[in-house]
Amino acid sequence: MNVSNEEAQASLAAIKNTMVRTRKAVAATYSSPLLILWGLLWAGAYSATHFYVEYASWIFGVMVGIGLVGSFPVWLQVKRRLPVREPAEEKLNWRMGGLWCLLFIYISVWLNLLHPVNGMQINAFIVTTVMFAYIVIGLWFTAYFMVWLGLTVTATTLVGFFLLTPYYCLWMAVTAGGLLLGTGLYLRIRWCNYGRA
Numbered sequence: 001m002n003v004s005n006e007e008a009q010a011s012l013a014a015i016k017n018t019m020v021r022t023r024k025a026v027a028a029t030y031s032s033p034l035l036i037l038w039g040l041l042w043a044g045a046y047s048a049t050h051f052y053v054e055y056a057s058w059i060f061g062v063m064v065g066i067g068l069v070g071s072f073p074v075w076l077q078v079k080r081r082l083p084v085r086e087p088a089e090e091k092l093n094w095r096m097g098g099l100w101c102l103l104f105i106y107i108s109v110w111l112n113l114l115h116p117v118n119g120m121q122i123n124a125f126i127v128t129t130v131m132f133a134y135i136v137i138g139l140w141f142t143a144y145f146m147v148w149l150g151l152t153v154t155a156t157t158l159v160g161f162f163l164l165t166p167y168y169c170l171w172m173a174v175t176a177g178g179l180l181l182g183t184g185l186y187l188r189i190r191w192c193n194y195g196r197a
Contacts, residue, residue, distance in 0.1 A: 039181025
């Protein structure tokens with residue numbers, strides 16, 4: 001059977017398009033529920049902190065506890081829903097979990113070495129460090145939405161820290177929490193069904 005050059009090019013383009021759509025669908029299936037969860041938690045914690053700043057450490061402690069407990073069942077549900085399971089997936093999941101655990105250990109070490117003078121400095125440091133991890137993960141997995149999300153939240157954090165100090169928490173609720181939530185919703189609505197189209 002003879003295939004023309006145009007037909008071969010069209011077939012290759014269709015294969016590439018299917019690969020891109022599948023990659024987006026898998027990335028969205030993994031990321032969107034966690035981004036939605038953490039976006040809601042960040043928006044709530046920052047909003048509460050603006051009005052009850054004296055309880056900031058408790059508010060964020062509760063937020064992290066809810067986020068960690070809530071992330072596990074979300075992760076299990078996502079794992080069950082994925083149509084394709086890679087043999088290396090289990091190792092990758094453990095490595096990603098290890099990355100996040102080690103990141104928070106290092107954040108604790110760095111905070112003890114640097115001794116930030118106030119809660120806003122501590123918060124901006126933690127947020128920008130977490131966003132750096134988003135950028136690295138995005139580069140590793142060619143999930144460029146993670147790169148852009150990390151860069152954008154970092155930029156909004158710096159704007160809030162340097163220019164909007166009295167409204168930092170409200171600014172972060174809208175921008176950082178909103179960006180996580182909005183990205184998660186966008187991925188869920190626009191990308192989750194790519195692989196089925």
